[in-house]
Amino acid sequence: MDIDKVQLASLVILIVGIILNGSVITFFLLSIVSLILISIRRKDVITVVLVSMIVGFLFEELGIHTGIPFGRYAYNFPPYILGVPIFVILGWGVFSFISYLVIMDFPKKYKVIFFPLLMVIIDLSVDPVMVTAGFWTWAPSAVEWFGIPVTNFLGWYLVSLIISLTFSNRTYYSRLSPLFIIPYFLFSLTFVLSAKPELFIPLLVASSLAGSISLILYLLENRINSKLV
Template sequence: MDKLKLTAFVLLTLGIIFDGILILFFLLSISSLIILSIRRVDIIKIFFSAMLIGFLFEKLGLTTGFPFGHYIYHFPPYLLGVPIFVIFGWGIFSCISYLPVMNFPFKYRALFFPILMVIIDLSVDPIMVTAHYWTWISTYPNWYGIPLTNFLGWYLVSFIISLTSIRTKEIKNSYTIFLITYFLFSLKFLIFAKPQLIGPLSIATSLALLISIIIFVFNRSIVKKRQQGQ
């Protein structure tokens, strides 16, 4: 692995390890993305487009209940009613999900990226709701107190974000090592989970492991086919 990719990997991993300190998590994660963007400008593009699209849909959700459901934030500071940290969260979570698949052909990125994002939300949302950072007004039908519309909304918004990625068909210099940071992100929540959250976080972590294995195998298969075709 080259030094640039290794440095970015280490910084992102450290950010996830110290995500209990929110500012440090954001600083280390963004530093990692800046380093990677030296070669891949699409990473920064995804970061900013995810923040913008996430913000617009969060504002729409707070106003109308679409597409996530009806909820109230208790998580200052805010930008037009949307928490600043939530906006940055959309950007960083999107990059954590984008890195392992960013060299896939566009149609496969559009397939896997929203799934990776929804699995992240399966981990994050129960923790934030339990900590009272936001409250759901209507929770039926629900998954551990969170309406299923929320996850459908995450899928929709994440799919729209995936449409902003650069449409490349090349698969070179695999970035699947970042599947480790993706899985670690989910595992970290489970390791330090409160007893009442063990159930939902165990499911989310298992899904994160499963999708990571699928993506790894899929990547190996496509790379092998490309090598045989050369």
């Protein structure tokens, strides 16, 4: 079976975008190019991204007014759409994109199990950095993870679970699909490599979790694919 050059190009461009993650605009632009390319072969991917942006926006809108489901917080990250930063809306799409690529060839039951976990692990990396940079602030909470309420991660799990319920039940097979764990793990790793001293421990934990779940999913996907070929 020949390697799909379109998917390979999408993979490489996404990896380059993550390596250049220090430039937010470059990261988002290259992620969009990667998304467009892979959507030539996989229409389900663009659907996942669009659904994630819509659902994420709706829950962010609910969150900034009620504190449900993430907890009480305020943004300082213009420009906004109805109070929600545009880059946060794009973030829901891009983070879903990176997470979904890891499991896109899995049966739906595995997607529903692992997608929310993959998303929460990404937020374990992103949220501490963005809070430290002042892009949003959290109200004090009884139970926190380095200044971030645990309710935030429970909210991310819930919203991501809702998104995963919309996924297609169709199972695919691609020789390249196991390689999409690379950008997922690399995304968390880049945060560790550029971490401020006070963020090193939470980002190292997040990166370790990303590496662990990537290995588990790599082994699981090889097992699933061996039954399909």
